[in-house]
Amino acid sequence: MKKVVVGLSGGVDSSTTAAILHHQDYEVVGLTLWLMKGKGQCCSEGMVDAAFICEQLGVPHHIVDSRDLFQTHIVDYLVEGYSAGITPLPCSQCNKTVKFGPMLRYAKEELGIDLIATGHYARIRYDEQNNRYQLLRAVDRSKDQSYFLYDLTQDLLAGVVFPLGEVLKSETRRIAAQYNLKTAEKPESQDLCLVEANGSMRAFLDKYITGKTGDIVDENGKVLGQHEGIHHYTIGQRKGLGIAAPNPLYVIGIDAGRNLVIVGDRENATQTECIIKRVNWVSMAPPTSPIRAEVQIRYRAKPQPVTVVPLNSAEDQQVKLIFDEPIFGITPGQAAVWYTGEIVLGGGIICS
Known part of the structure; x- marks a missing residue:
């Protein structure tokens, strides 16, 4: 077995993942990572439900204390990024450094086991011709999570x-109900785990970053208003600026050194190219010449046609993305992931 x-x-x-594999005659072992620090977290609803599912299926359940790992690679990573005026994406970082790597x-x-499984909506297949594993979008495109998995x-x-x-998400619910799982009707998590634990991203950041007031200025340096800390702002943001202006204004830059939030019109918040660092080529070997692809610069963003240009870098694998049409709200710290059809070719972190 x-x-x-x-x-x-x-x-x-x-x-449902555990139940499916259990009923496919796999010998299943449950594993839950204890990620959050704080009083009572060891008895959180998620851990209790995970333990209950394992008891229901009659399989062992292990809990691994990953709080220090999570603090270093996610909490500190976010705090450092927001303090520097960028908007880090924690999920892909967490998947590689906190979840998949340590779990495997x-x-x-x-445990002497060579295989792990998760409930992510994505697919993996082996490309025999190129001797390489490929990461693919899920069948259910509305739930596809391949964007967050590009760094595997x-x-x-x-x-x-x-x-x-x-499978479709509706089928997941049906299977869970078929096996009478306690979690069959459990509501979906709508936010980052840190947001759910703290009520909002603002509340989380305010626990770690002391807000320093500064100026909100236009492209020419004219002061238009005041901010309460650069960590409350992100590129492309329109709401919450507290500025009266005849035309809509968007955040087009954050200057951490001078503690400035820079705003401008929508055209100034669009770009035709950007540089990507920490690139991971997933389903293909690193190319030596430009390739064509479709790129997502946010999880829910519509894929856009792009030319991916490899760059020589002494520090790490880098590429330049040249978009067919200007793209709004390209945000340093977020991930850019490029595809060909349903196949994830690669991805990395937007740096400029």
Whole structure:
């Protein structure tokens, strides 16, 4: 019987993943990562539900204390980024450094199991011609999470299965109900885990960053208003500026050194190209010449046609993205992920 470690958050997706594999005659072991610091978190609803699902299925349940890892790679990462005037994307960082990597390592070293599974909506297939694992969009495009998984390396993809990649979300609920899982009707998580734990991203950041008031200025340096801390602003933001102007204004720049938020019209918030750092080529080897693709600069953004130009960099793998049409709200710190059809070719972090 094949063994698999299933990452359990206590939600319907991961619970159904465990149930599907259990009923496919896998020997399932549940694994929950304890990520949040703070009083009472060890008894949080997610952990309790994960434990209940394992008891219901009759499988073992392990809890790994990953709070220090989460603090270093996610909390500190976010605080450092927002303090520097960028808007970091924690999810892809968390998937690689906190979840998939440590989970697979724990499975192999502590349990002697070479395979892990999660409830992510994405697919993996092996390309025999190029001897490479490919990451693909989920069948349910409305739930597709491949954007957040672009940073997974070949060794991680080799040890992961995504049972929900082939099903619709409605089918996931039906399967959960079929197996009488406690989580079958559990509401979906709508926000980042840190947002849910703190009430809002603003509340989370205010716990770690002391807001310093400064000026909101236009492109020419004219003072238009005041801000309460640059960490409350992001590129492309329109609401919450507190400025009366004849035309809509958007955040087009954040100058951490001078503690300035720079605003302008929508045209000034669009770009025709940007530089991407920390690139991970997922489904293909790094190219030596430009390629054509479709890129997403945010999770829910519509893919846009782009030319991906490899750059020589002493620091890390970098590319330049040249868009066919100017794109609004390109935000340093966020991820850009490029596809060909349903295949994730690669991705990285927007730096300029």
